[in-house]
Amino acid sequence: MAIEHTLLVLAPVGRDASLLETAFTQAGMAAEVVPNLSVASKAVSSGEVGALVIAAETLGDGGISQLRQAIQAQPHWSDVPLLLLLPGHAKATASAHLEALLQHLPSATLVERPIRPATLLSLARAALKSRMRQYEVRSAIEQRDKAAAKLVESEKLAAVGRLAASISHEINNPLESLTNLLYLAQQDANLSLETRGYLEAADKELARAAHITQQSLRFHRQSTRPQRLGAADLLAPVLAIYAGRLSNNHVRLITDFRDNTQVVCREGEIRQVLSNLVSNAIDAMRLGGVLQIYSHRAVHPTSGEPGLAILLSDTGHGMPDHVAQRIFEAFYTTKGINGTGLGLWISADIARKHGGSLQVRSRQAGNRAGTLFRLFLPCELSTSV
Missing domain, CATH: 3.40.50.2300 (Response regulator)
Structure with missing residues (x-):
């Protein structure tokens, strides 16, 4: 006992x-x-x-x-x-x-x-019974504190969502104006080839900024209609966005999409998950490294439901066990003021809403240090999503 x-x-x-x-x-x-x-x-x-x-x-x-x-x-x-x-x-x-x-x-x-022994035993039993009531009070206090913490956390998340949506909405207005101005500038027949190239590059970067604001808005709004897509379809736009960072950080990319397994998912949400994972992998390899992304047909470990597994493996510095156990908690971050602690929490929640899962393994030992994320998505989307 x-x-x-x-x-x-x-x-x-x-x-x-x-x-x-x-x-x-x-x-x-x-x-x-x-x-x-x-x-x-x-x-x-x-x-x-x-x-x-x-x-x-x-x-x-x-x-x-x-x-x-x-x-x-x-x-x-x-x-x-x-x-x-x-x-x-x-x-x-x-x-x-x-x-x-x-x-x-x-x-x-x-x-x-x-x-008398009977009297002493009776007193002892009464003492233990009184003590058990105290433990019940302790449990009630702990549950109350946890409930209060979750309430504060949910209020923070709601505030963050509203703020992100508000900022994204306001940014969209000047972005549209800039897009129109760039279009008008490109119609000038007197532009040199060099200047036209600059304008086209600016137009592409502006499109990236607009895409980011739309992603932020999707955190607070209903996502688009589910589609049936494969790993290559989901990852191609994400890797295109991060091509510059991969090159600047001297990260070598290896991809291997082993079959054509497709899953029904909300494209924007799953791309956001993959975007978070790729971004975190690059952050973990400041001095260069290798990012491997591969996929294969898989089954859910408990239900046996068929689906797709997408794995992202980096050769970064890895994480200690106590960090790996908490990275899916809201507002938990290892990036100090540069991190919000929301990316992986949102990613894990998106995976769960799709009936899937997001798991992590990490090690810091010698030359084999690094982190592996495994995203599993079932072939058919849950009716609750």
């Missing part, structure tokens, strides 16, 4: 501790003898104990202070039950000591010896 449901027994005189442990165990309660007050106090202050049964002779002046400090250090939800076993003799001599116990340990239950 876990220590948090255990009776800790501290009775250093004679065989009291072993006898008490045996009595509690035979009655079906978990019990454990502790060697000294320091161990008992540590258990009390952590809150990870069912109850403490302690002989009063263990507590001198220093012992009372030590136990009181442990009680005060408990978590806010915790009030560990204490059963103090008092000597049945020399009552007059012990009166001052008992008064100190009552003053500094007001929540303790004082049990004068000799005590």
